[in-house]
Amino acid sequence: MSWKEWSMSDYEQVADLYELKILVKKFFKEYLDVVEVSDSGTEFHPITISCCRSMKIDPLNKLLKRLRKLSLEEN
DSSP: OOGGGOOHHHHHHHHHHHHHHHHHHHHIIIIITOOEEOTTSOEEOSSOOOOSOHHHHHHHHHHHHHHHHHHHOOO
16 A cells, blocks of 8 residues: 555554654653752662562563663654
């Protein structure tokens, strides 16, 4: 299918995917990657994601790494 055959729904899906990529990138940049410095000079991340299920920690870390990688790729 060429782009000339796309319906409005096709364009909306592409727009949604692009917005999703922007939001994931923003999520990392403005939240998870923020580093602050305490009064004692120690750097820390004020926003973290935690998991109390040990079996879910590795899959969650892999998911976050993949999300970061995909959000940073230029298309």
